[in-house]
Amino acid sequence: MELRQLRCLIAVTDTLHFGRAAQNLDMLPASLGRHIKLLEDSLGTRLLIRTTRNVSLTEAGRTFVEAARDIVEQADRLEASFRENRQDQASILRIGAIDSAAAGLMPQLLPHFRELHSDIDVELLEQKTIRLVPRLLSGRLDIAIVRPPEVRDARLVYHHLFYETAVVAVPEDHPLATRKTVTVEDMADAPLIVPERNSRPHSHDLTMKLFLEAGLTARVAQIAEEKQTIVSLVSTGIGLAIVPRWASRLAVGGVSFVSLELPESARNRLALSAVWVRDARHPARDAFLNVLKNRLSALAQTA
Structure with missing residues (x-):
């Protein structure tokens, strides 16, 4: 039995979802599943019931996870105490x-x-x-x-x-580049570059929900993970991207950043x-x- 295995069990218990638990622990769902399986094998009992729709604890799992929390919390306190006492x-x-x-x-x-x-x-x-x-x-x-x-x-x-304020990154030679502001409707027919949802859920959902709420379908032309990559792809003319205003500080030429008009309900995302x-x-x-x-x-x- 290892602390890593206990943390995996606690993460699944808190989320009741292997994918979200794995994301919170910065690991792959398959790896998390192996840790849970090894823990169950070492204990000789099943801790979780997992179906295609949900995850739940067995009776043994409910009893065990409470003790596991105590062990992990004690280990975390010991580690924190040690770090606090370091001279540097x-x-x-x-x-x-x-x-x-x-x-x-x-x-x-x-x-x-x-x-x-x-x-x-x-x-x-x-x-x-x-x-x-x-x-x-x-x-x-x-x-x-x-x-x-x-x-x-x-x-x-x-x-x-x-x-943060959302703006639209557009190629400098794009018709929208000369505008002071644009709306989601102005981008209705434009190809879009969006972040991958698993790694950047807030930025991904911002674009998709804005189009959905406007009654439009986002035309995703490219998915990219890093903001620097997204803005660089905009400069090549592949598509437009909705990004935080601070992304304009990235050193990428050939891109204009235009203010995005949003309804009040969509400004705090x-x-x-x-x-x-x-x-x-x-x-x-x-x-x-x-x-x-x-x-x-x-x-x-x-x-």
């Missing part, structure tokens, strides 16, 4: 950020942070939310700027910051949150949060 804890701050925040928020924020806390070295990692959350839980990051997931791990604290491990003391992280909160209003105006 206060001098290094490891920050994760999704691509738009890395391009738009961090360049505005870090100079102020370094001016106030020149004794703290900052390490910055740009990644997707599904990659950053596991790194927080494992102690490889101290804080991250992410899109808050639908299912949130109780071991983490999520602090809402603001909503690109949420940005700061997230960190609950009950983990970290002076450098707290210093960063203070600077972030003090500059939040100014940052929100540029997002």
